Amino acid sequence: MSFPPFFCGLPFTTRQAGKKLNWLLGGGEVRQVLKGVYVATETPDTPELRAAAAALVIPADGVARAETAAWIHGIPTAALNASDQVPIRWTRNPADTVNLGGYRVTNPPATGVELALHLPRPFALASIDALLRSGRADRATLEALLDKYEAHQAQLRARQIIKHADPRAESPGESWLRLRLLDAGFTKPDLQVQVNGPTRDYRLDLGYPDPVDGVRLGLEYDSDRWHSKDHQQTRDASRRTELAALNWHIIPVRRTDLWGSYPALELAVGAFLCTWPRLPRRW
Incomplete structure (x- = not known):
């Protein structure tokens, strides 16, 4: 089947798909990756693809952060309902960032600190456990980054979460x-x-x-x-x-x-x- 250019391995929005979307979904030709964002079913799921998908729903000068950045990096943030939509979080004033396919995303350590600060405690701990298990951040790096949030009302809570984190947790x-x-x-x-x-x-x-x-x-x-x-x-x-x-x-x-x-x-x-x-x- 011949797709318009935006179907060829690139994410696209509901508006870009137009009237063809329901037909494509019904035929299993496309899958949803974010609310209002889709991609051809056979397209590999990679951090670069996810970053490109997020870029379609945040401003051009925005940087994916928090749960959105965690999703891009493959860091789980919740597990009560696998069908939950990924929240769209972005900022124009990011901390440390990484470039994925031409799009800026907060890097794994900075993302981890935001999760420790903002997620409910059980989900925050599970996320930091997973981040440490992935090897993309260590406790010392997270604690050093957290020092920048001294005035944040949740800083002490986040510090406790990072202290409790353990990469040996498997779920x-x-x-x-x-x-x-x-x-x-x-x-x-x-x-x-x-x-x-x-x-x-x-x-x-x-x-x-x-x-x-x-x-x-x-x-x-x-x-x-x-x-x-x-x-x-x-x-x-x-x-x-x-x-x-x-x-x-x-x-x-x-x-x-x-x-x-x-x-x-x-x-x-x-x-x-x-x-x-x-x-x-x-x-």
Whole structure:
């Protein structure tokens, strides 16, 4: 099929597509990348493509920042609803920038600092964890950049988020769970805990390796995607039975355990560690 020039691997807007858009979407010829911005389906998803898409919805002298820049760099900022649209954030007075395909975007460290300052705490921590895991920024760089925001009302909160960040966290759910534990006043758990068994080895998302009456505590975040089907839950139950035989008590945690005011998670962890949690929940 022959496309007009703006369909040939380049992003385009609803206005540019005109009446052909619904037909192209119906035929699977194009996909949406931002609200009101589309690209041919076979076009590879790259930071340069995303920067070009963002440039269509921000002013010519604007620079993508915050969540928009995070999306361009591939840094996740939320995971409650995969269909959420990427917020369009831009500025004419950027901090440090990088050029992607001819378009300016705040660089990963500057983007990370903005996320720590402006996102809700659980999403901020998950984003900074992911940024550190990507290797495109380190804690010292983020802390140094944050010094420029001394007058910002959220600076202290952002500094705490950066302090808590850990590149070993492998999913937003693990980051949220760790923040719940820290907010409750428990000591920082170890991450990606290795447990050696007689026939196989295990890895726990988080854990407290110091035994209590000979038993250690592990916590695992069970995402809806990988732990909701019957055969997945049967597998999980068998795995935890095996870990119990190795003197590990496992607390499985679902998304619903992390969001809301009921402190069942904190009370369960506190009962095992013989520590009363700090309540009420902060988020």
